[in-house]
Amino acid sequence: MMANTVREPARDIPVIAEPDVLVAGGGAAGIAAAVAASQAGASVMLLERWGFLGGTLSAVTLGGFCGVWTVTPERLIPVVGGLFNEFADRLKQRDGITAPRRWMKVASLPYDPTLVKLVSDEMLEARGVDVLFHTWVADVLTEDGRVDSVLLENKGGRFAVRPRVVIDCTGDGDVAARAGAPYELGSGGITQFGSSMFRMANVDMQQFGTLSRDEISQRLETVVNEGTPLPRTMVALYPHPINGVVHLNATKVARNDGRPFDLTDPRELSEAERVGRRQVFLYESVLRKHMPGFKDARVVDIGAQIGIRESRLIRGDHALTADEVLAGVKPEDGIACSAWPVELHGHGLKTVWKFLEDGEYYGIPYRAMTPVGLRNVLVAGRCISATHEAQASVRVSATAFAMGEAAGLASVIALQHGGDVRKVDVRSLQARLRSQGAILELAEKQRESTI
Template sequence: MSKIHIDEIVLPAREVPVWREVDIVVVGGGLAGVGAAIAAGRAGARVLLVEAQGFLGGTMTAVTVGSICGEYVLENGTPRRIVGGLIEELVNRLMARGEARGPECWLQTATTIYDPFAMRCVLDEMIHEAGVETLMHTRCIDLDQKENRITGLVLGFRSQLFAVRCRQIIDCTGDGEVAALAGVPWECDLEHLQMPSAMFRFGGVAPGTLDTLDRAALRARLELAVAEGMDLPRTAGGLFSLRDGMVHANVTRLEHGARSPDPLSAEEMTATEIEGRRQVKLYESAFRRFVPGFEKAFVADAGSLAGIRESRRICGRHVLTADEVLRGAKSDTAIACSAWPVEDHGADRKTRWVWLEPGSYYQVPFGCLVPERGPGNLLIAGRCVSAEHDAHASLRVGATCMAMGQAAGLAAAIAIDDGIAAVGAIAIDKLQARLTADQAFLG
């Protein structure tokens, strides 16, 4: 077939009506975005939260990760909380409803097991209580920029376009969508991106199954399935159970040839979603045949999206390195802490884990949230912050993302209160004091 020549279509200029004027727009309603919006709203700012899905929680509720990672460090086998603030409040609310359990010791760390639908409901309540206005099923389409500032966003809902004027922007899209529109430098190396997963929940699992099925035993069973001819792309995975008979599975691996699918390609992501559903059914068959206790198991539900672990990483004032992560580096500009290991989902059936020293943690510098160049009133929080690949494999987890979002929301509110145009120029000691007052842990 001959190569098809694609012409450009030039769209005519059009006026877009201004729908709102607010202080801060947060784009992306995952844990980072919710953290940013709540923190800014509680600080007295007029906040608009924009989310593409019909619910909040992002990866935690759309992909359904099943466990909240990054809250704890183990000291002599005992979990100690190193991420507080809004994530602790969220977990406490879930616990009070019987919709979460933890901390659960697992490998060399501990996590909180939660119900994804319950998390959606609690996040709705927390956003409402903070006075945050929310638009769901809405995306950022374009930006209005003047003199190194974003003065407004063009938003899209169905076939409608409308604009919002604002003073500060926080990009929590996970894919750095606003940052890319604003011309912020970013990286996305397809040859080294982590592989996505499709996550799902089993029903019909025999009671007590997970009491004797640890990670090593699961891998041995799935390796047996591979030896018997089942083409399973991954045999090391995590299983979590909040209720009898229900088991959450994080065990698939979605590839595009020998690399990760391109998270910025509509074609490849479409193929990835379809492949994810195929793999869910494949693993259902493998578990029934080879894993004791799953003989009558079935797929009760699955995430509405494939779980993307890595896409754009912005180039920030500070680029977190693997060395900083693994040696537990500290920073005078710390806005969050993390002890999660380097968890790298590469191309083979295993997951690469590189652990910090027992009991240690590192601090996340404010500069990871501030673009090295671009609009002065833009911050980044969540999965697309500034970090090397291996450091990002530690930094990207849920608790740390919400902590970074909380810091970004407070920073934007401080910039407005103090009349500072470039949010990266705020007094870091003031931000740290406000975070500490709001129960965040900075070390």
């Protein structure tokens, strides 16, 4: 009978850095957190498991930034500013973004995922952030509710970093969970479905441009009714800044029993990747046959990993709720804004959308970023403290930038109090965010602005 455990010998782990702030994860939230903390005077190390920054923006290859604006029939009104504006401006200088794309009651900003990698490097290099690529968080050592050391694994072996404050921007809440913070996996273990994102080239953009989102969905519904087992008919097709290229958010990966995969489980994640790739090429064949402009198009790229909408929701001092989102609640400790609807990728062929009132927005409380039981840890991005439905709104990319910027500045303030994130004066944090162009509320003048 084989033993089901082995004992790892005790060993001394070399400490390679003792930064003021350690940022785990280099996606939208991590980029903003690292930049904000570093330019505020902290020494910052950022860990990233890929060989590039951008996270979901570049590894999954999202087609557009979501959450930039609140929308009325006449206007797009920014609800995210600060470092996101710098990021978008850098992309614009390299022809890496296109004009805003309106659909339903929202708008998104199409971008080039490859340029995200370069622009992210430039932003972090400009602030002197120490970036360590191809590195995983292996474990966390805590003492009295404080993260003392984060253990890393990479090609060089196992190492330790001893930060004063940690910002968990891993998306899955890896640091907070390993440090003992409580969390939920979606709603009762059921998360939103993931998607494999892909791009197709050689699309006739003139023909494609004549189709509305509803018309695209109607064509795919006809295909399903004729017997092709597409998992999803409400899809998002974004024109890429390169002519003839379209980004597709179309797949929906599920287990054989129809339930979403647990994408924190290595075996389920592995199977989800395989299922996603099969779906990508199913959509390619359908689009080439049934969608105007796609007759000669081919898949040219699939995201380096499946797109994960939801996994661990770290329990914080406050959990953002769907009622707060849809009512446009502005908490006193708000550190970022969002106007993105509740966008639920659940069972069925269509996505469920619950929209805010036209021109409305809500605030994200600082308390949603402070994990229960941990004194020197903040979370930012899609793993913040929120209910299943609220997370379906707050998880989007532009909002993650805003949360990351707030977490980065908050970490520097916390350094003045021994790294204790609950001793941050939120009013002071809000004032510093506003001074750097972050949007925490909309004045009437801002509501009159038009894009």
